[in-house]
Amino acid sequence: xxxxxxxxxxxxxxxxxxxxxxxxxxxxxxxxxxxxxxxxxxxxxxxxxxxxxxxxxxxxxxxxxxxxxxxxxxxxxxxxxxxxxxxxxxxxxxxxxxxxxxxxxxxxxxxxxxxxxxxxxxxxxxx
Numbered sequence: 001x002x003x004x005x006x007x008x009x010x011x012x013x014x015x016x017x018x019x020x021x022x023x024x025x026x027x028x029x030x031x032x033x034x035x036x037x038x039x040x041x042x043x044x045x046x047x048x049x050x051x052x053x054x055x056x057x058x059x060x061x062x063x064x065x066x067x068x069x070x071x072x073x074x075x076x077x078x079x080x081x082x083x084x085x086x087x088x089x090x091x092x093x094x095x096x097x098x099x100x101x102x103x104x105x106x107x108x109x110x111x112x113x114x115x116x117x118x119x120x121x122x123x124x125x126x127x
Contacts, residue, residue: 006101009053011044012037014079018056021090027097029056045071054104066108077109085113092116 007028010019019031030053032039041061048055054075055062062078065071077096081089096109096116103118110117 006097006104007051007053008056008077009044009048009051010056011041011059012039013058014056015058015081015086015089017090018079018093021094022097025094025097028053041065042069042071045073045076049074063108073106073108075105075107075109077104077111080110080112082113088113 005028008022008030010016010029010031010033012033014031016031016033019029022029030051032044041059042065045055045062045065047053049072052074054077055073056077056079058079058081060078062076066073066076077093079089079093081092092111092113096111097104100109100116100118106120108119110119
């Protein structure tokens with residue numbers, strides 16, 4: 001990995017294959033599903049910001065939290081992969097981190113089959 005210092009917080013909706021692959025690639029990934037069930041979205045985004053972790057999720061509610069509710073965040077990666085494309089998800093996430101690691105902190109990223117959208121946010125906690 002170009003930036004082994006990237007740190008992630010994966011919520012329960014994040015495919016655990018992504019967690020395993022990012023860990024194998026040298027990333028620090030805290031997986032909520034390993035320590036709790038039924039987390040609260042606002043608490044997760046606050047924890048991720050406090051720990052300077054990029055939130056990994058498949059939950060569209062985080063878009064609302066970031067853009068409408070203006071929750072502070074060090075970055076969110078929203079995974080939007082339908083069932084018929086899941087076989088390519090892990091590779092897409094590894095490529096995202098390898099190619100765009102410099103742009104992930106403080107951004108809102110949407111990852112879809114064949115498409116990645118990286119948006120800057122006004123409330124980001126970039127260094």
